[in-house]
Amino acid sequence: MVTNDLGEYRLFGLRPGRYFLSATYRPGQRLEANEEDEDTEGMGKSGYVPTYYPGTPDPARATALTIKTGDEIPSMDLLLEPTTVYSIRGRVNNFGSRRNPNGVILILEARSTGLGWSVPARQAIVDKPDGVFEIQSVLPGSYTLSAFLFDEGRRYQARQSIDITNFDVEGIQLTPLPGMDIRGQVAWDPKPSLEQDALILSVRPADSTFQSGAQARVASNGAFSLRDVPESLYRLSSTGQSQDCYLKSIRYAGMEISDDEFNVIRGSQATLEVTISSRGAHVQGTVKDADGVPAPGVWVALVPDETRRNEFHLFKQRTTDQYGRFDFRGIAPGDYKLFSWEQVEQNAWEDPDFLKAFEPKGESISLREGDGKSIELVAIRSLGHEQEKQ
Numbered sequence: 001m002v003t004n005d006l007g008e009y010r011l012f013g014l015r016p017g018r019y020f021l022s023a024t025y026r027p028g029q030r031l032e033a034n035e036e037d038e039d040t041e042g043m044g045k046s047g048y049v050p051t052y053y054p055g056t057p058d059p060a061r062a063t064a065l066t067i068k069t070g071d072e073i074p075s076m077d078l079l080l081e082p083t084t085v086y087s088i089r090g091r092v093n094n095f096g097s098r099r100n101p102n103g104v105i106l107i108l109e110a111r112s113t114g115l116g117w118s119v120p121a122r123q124a125i126v127d128k129p130d131g132v133f134e135i136q137s138v139l140p141g142s143y144t145l146s147a148f149l150f151d152e153g154r155r156y157q158a159r160q161s162i163d164i165t166n167f168d169v170e171g172i173q174l175t176p177l178p179g180m181d182i183r184g185q186v187a188w189d190p191k192p193s194l195e196q197d198a199l200i201l202s203v204r205p206a207d208s209t210f211q212s213g214a215q216a217r218v219a220s221n222g223a224f225s226l227r228d229v230p231e232s233l234y235r236l237s238s239t240g241q242s243q244d245c246y247l248k249s250i251r252y253a254g255m256e257i258s259d260d261e262f263n264v265i266r267g268s269q270a271t272l273e274v275t276i277s278s279r280g281a282h283v284q285g286t287v288k289d290a291d292g293v294p295a296p297g298v299w300v301a302l303v304p305d306e307t308r309r310n311e312f313h314l315f316k317q318r319t320t321d322q323y324g325r326f327d328f329r330g331i332a333p334g335d336y337k338l339f340s341w342e343q344v345e346q347n348a349w350e351d352p353d354f355l356k357a358f359e360p361k362g363e364s365i366s367l368r369e370g371d372g373k374s375i376e377l378v379a380i381r382s383l384g385h386e387q388e389k390q
Helices: 352-356 383-389
Strands: 017-019 045-047 065-067 083-092 105-110 122-125 132-138 141-151 154-164 169-174 180-188 200-205 214-217 223-229 232-239 246-252 261-264 272-277 281-288 299-304 316-319 325-331 334-341 363-367 372-378
Touching (some): 083 154, 105 132, 122 132, 132 141, 154 169, 200 223, 232 246, 281 334, 299 325
Parallel strands (some): 281 372
Antiparallel strands (some): 017 065, 045 083, 083 132, 105 122, 105 141, 180 223, 232 261, 246 272, 299 316, 299 334
């Protein structure tokens, strides 16, 4: 929303949950230092950037706001102050299609914030026929810059990592190219008793919320081909297998992948080998509230131990049925914690800062392949309630 002439705002109609509050000032023109000479060229300028509550340009230092039903929170003031920002300059080169680089979409994304929520990416359009571009008002940090273009139904892309310290970044060269085909094979260990006729493998970028991925249907002999996959770090997932299956191992370019991510590099003829086990563990149970009454419709999250929380395919979540029951199947062997909350925003448990407050309340469980276990949980009160008790 837009503030009024006094800088006031009012956000209303919010659902209960956790929120991050930010403000962006757009005065209509870029703010620069009053004086500029050759000695300070490329050393950064004064400008306004998005500011996160309680008053920081660093999203990793933002404070999450927990809003309960009927809450009205006054005096959520943010102070916007100019800070030193930098520019990224470069060129998008002709990539061999019939179009010139004019009209290429540029996306600048922070590489890592350590958060379970996504920081909005910066977008820009290359509007010069020679492909020259400039992205202004960028804070110091680590970024990925991507260039996208769709030409005659095909996607062209280029990506480059950028680190900004205390100087402008000059001379970036991006040459968008078409993606590559990745062939692979699925093996079963052991093979399920029922034939799998709708198994789909999908890859999505692990470090981008903007870039699309690819998917492939697995043939009856286990072969598949992921088409038009650009260079990037990808995360693999599968759908269509029976509910007791899990991804047991991934090998890319002949190397075992310790988590669910692998890096696609142009020029390599690497194959992807995926092993799926049909002997996943099974956990079921019930959730009750603090009074011992079954809790229907609450979230239950199965969270891997802290050493594996970057493997997002290991997280599982369910809502309880009308009797407060839950059921997880196809769980990979390992150590986990089970959590349930009376009120919680979906996937909030993937945020390390959120989970830290509830870590002692999780029920630990260790699973081997083919295990079946039952457990009873007590729903955790909301974060706001826990804070009020303190």
